[in-house]
Amino acid sequence: MNDDILAGIRVLDFTTIVSGPYCTRMLADLGAEVIKVEPPEGDYIRTQPPIRDGRSAYFAHLNCGKKSIAVDLKRPGAADLMRELADRCDVVVENSRPGVMKRLGLDYPPLAERNPRLIYCSISGFGQSGPWAGRSAYAPILHAASGYDMVNLSCQDGLEKPLNTGIYVGDVLGGTCAFGAIQAALFKRERTGLGEYIDLAMMDAMLGMLIFEFQEAQFPIARTARGFPPTRTRDGWVMIAFVKPNNFEAAARAIGHPEWIDDPRFSTIAARLRHWDELMAMVGEWAANHTSEQCEAILDAAGVPCSRYYTVREALALPHLTQRGSFETIDDGSGPMRVPNPAFRMNASAARARGRVSALGADAEDVLSAVLDYSPGRIAELRERGVIV
Numbered sequence: 001m002n003d004d005i006l007a008g009i010r011v012l013d014f015t016t017i018v019s020g021p022y023c024t025r026m027l028a029d030l031g032a033e034v035i036k037v038e039p040p041e042g043d044y045i046r047t048q049p050p051i052r053d054g055r056s057a058y059f060a061h062l063n064c065g066k067k068s069i070a071v072d073l074k075r076p077g078a079a080d081l082m083r084e085l086a087d088r089c090d091v092v093v094e095n096s097r098p099g100v101m102k103r104l105g106l107d108y109p110p111l112a113e114r115n116p117r118l119i120y121c122s123i124s125g126f127g128q129s130g131p132w133a134g135r136s137a138y139a140p141i142l143h144a145a146s147g148y149d150m151v152n153l154s155c156q157d158g159l160e161k162p163l164n165t166g167i168y169v170g171d172v173l174g175g176t177c178a179f180g181a182i183q184a185a186l187f188k189r190e191r192t193g194l195g196e197y198i199d200l201a202m203m204d205a206m207l208g209m210l211i212f213e214f215q216e217a218q219f220p221i222a223r224t225a226r227g228f229p230p231t232r233t234r235d236g237w238v239m240i241a242f243v244k245p246n247n248f249e250a251a252a253r254a255i256g257h258p259e260w261i262d263d264p265r266f267s268t269i270a271a272r273l274r275h276w277d278e279l280m281a282m283v284g285e286w287a288a289n290h291t292s293e294q295c296e297a298i299l300d301a302a303g304v305p306c307s308r309y310y311t312v313r314e315a316l317a318l319p320h321l322t323q324r325g326s327f328e329t330i331d332d333g334s335g336p337m338r339v340p341n342p343a344f345r346m347n348a349s350a351a352r353a354r355g356r357v358s359a360l361g362a363d364a365e366d367v368l369s370a371v372l373d374y375s376p377g378r379i380a381e382l383r384e385r386g387v388i389v
Contacts, residue, residue: 004031005351006030007031009091010089011028012086012091013034014094014101015123021175023176025063027179029342035085035089036067038360045059052334053333060330065354065356067363068359073104086114087114088371091186094106095123095124097134108122116195119196122199124201125138126201137203140165143165150162155227157229169206173202230309231280234291238296239307248260248261252266254302266279325345327339328352333359361388365379
């Protein structure tokens with residue numbers, strides 16, 4: 001019995017860069033057949049480091065498990081070819097600027113007219129409608145526009161300008177939301193037999209993530225604390241987050257100051273908030289006499305949420321992640337490399353990265369013959385006309 005929960009689901013993937021490929025990578029992780037349509041020069045991420053023997057590990061991370069077909073959509077007949085493929089697909093995903101797919105004749109209405117069961121997902125910065133729909137947007141733009149960067153700035157000490165963007169939260173969040181929406185649409189189709197159109201705006205995803213801040217923007221309150229700061233240890237930093245009263249009480253006992261529990265400055269949540277900086281300074285005095293490893297061990301043993309600060313390289317070496325099966329080893333043609341598996345596990349279905357990392361256009365013959373029943377001669381003709389590369 002096939003344990004791939006999306007076995008038999010075919011996805012036509014027009015996405016590039018990060019948000020769309022992140023979504024379709026998760027579809028492939030669950031066993032969907034994902035056909036990645038790339039321009040003749042390939043997805044831009046194919047050129048991005050780390051590069052090993054001419055192959056991008058960055059690209060492999062986002063696109064393992066997919067097939068690749070390189071198509072020049074500007075050539076006569078290319079859009080017709082894509083429409084034929086969409087007829088035989090369950091899902092289409094694209095993350096072009098709004099209007100691009102319509103100009104190609106590959107937007108939802110004409111494809112759905114031919115294939116009413118089709119689920120079509122458009123990922124964009126600001127959505128398909130509204131005054132900002134046509135604006136170009138990458139993750140750093142969404143971080144700035146949504147308020148995320150200013151919220152992050154408000155949590156820092158002594159900084160006057162927003163932090164540099166280093167991690168593309170908006171892309172990953174948008175891709176994850178699109179993945180979830182596609183699952184819901186597939187479920188709907190099982191009940192109704194009809195497809196669905198999904199308009200995924202990364203701006204909306206970012207705002208949805210700012211839960212407290214979204215509400216505080218409407219109903220302002222006096223902020224008495226700036227969250228949980230890093231605590232300096234003898235050899236580095238730890239994060240200590242006593243969110244609930246029992247966390248604080250456990251921390252006070254573990255640190256050796258049970259009297260803090262009844263101290264009027266800290267005995268209630270409101271009091272702790274008023275004296276937050278003082279409390280954290282006292283915790284810092286204790287931590288300064290211990291290594292990060294000691295702090296983590298002492299507080300973890302007491303049930304206090306705590307972690308030392310790891311680099312990504314250090315995190316990859318944690319025995320917990322190896323034993324949980326958090327990573328999959330694949331080979332992109334340049335040797336073995338690890339990529340993360342999905343964050344979720346299923347009892348009776350596989351949720352894991354697949355080892356295939358296709359070279360640009362490597363699967364054209366397989367896709368066109370198996371999906372469209374094209375003859376070798378017809379495929380050769382498409383190559384001669386420059387439709388496929």
